[in-house]
Amino acid sequence: MMGLIKGMGVTLKTMTKKKVTHKYPDEPIPMPDRFRGIQHLDPDQCIVCNQCARVCPTDCISLTGHKHPEKRGKVLDTFDINFEICILCDLCTEVCPTEAIVMTHQFELASYSRDDLYKNLEWLHQNNSGIRSENNVNARGVKKK
Ligand code: SF4
Numbered sequence: 001m002m003g004l005i006k007g008m009g010v011t012l013k014t015m016t017k018k019k020v021t022h023k024y025p026d027e028p029i030p031m032p033d034r035f036r037g038i039q040h041l042d043p044d045q046c047i048v049c050n051q052c053a054r055v056c057p058t059d060c061i062s063l064t065g066h067k068h069p070e071k072r073g074k075v076l077d078t079f080d081i082n083f084e085i086c087i088l089c090d091l092c093t094e095v096c097p098t099e100a101i102v103m104t105h106q107f108e109l110a111s112y113s114r115d116d117l118y119k120n121l122e123w124l125h126q127n128n129s130g131i132r133s134e135n136n137v138n139a140r141g142v143k144k145k
């Protein structure tokens with residue numbers, strides 16, 4: 001009997017406390033600003049220096065570019081990340097000299113096909129929600145969308 005009363009006491013106390021559960025996936029979970037989620041790429045800021053691909057510990061970045069026809073520097077043609085093996089370690093964004101690649105709050109990559117885990121330049125460019133506030137400006141200091 002005492003056990004039942006004790007148990008009911010715990011239940012009643014817990015019922016009045018603030019809920020710690022989330023209605024995920026119906027309601028998105030707010031992530032902390034420095035959360036390391038799937039990358040956003042701004043191709044206009046990329047100088048095709050290849051540093052992100054060279055530092056990547058799992059070798060999952062591949063990119064190509066060509067010489068700019070009119071001025072110094074290169075133009076990015078393709079940029080792919082294989083999320084089968086990306087460990088979201090943040091090294092590629094740390095070395096990027098122009099902040100062309102940054103981490104976001106996006107973490108949902110579940111898929112029925114492994115082929116869907118190869119993300120290209122267009123996909124990475126559109127993946128632009130939840131960029132860390134410190135990275136959410138372009139080279140001209142203008143806020144990204
Ligand atoms: S987060 Fe890490 S593993 Fe993923 S692409 Fe960047 S460097 Fe490679």
Ligand code: SF4
Pocket residue numbers: 045046047048049050051052053063092095096097098099100101
């Ligand atoms: S490190 Fe940055 S600028 Fe260099 S190739 Fe990678 S994304 Fe582009």
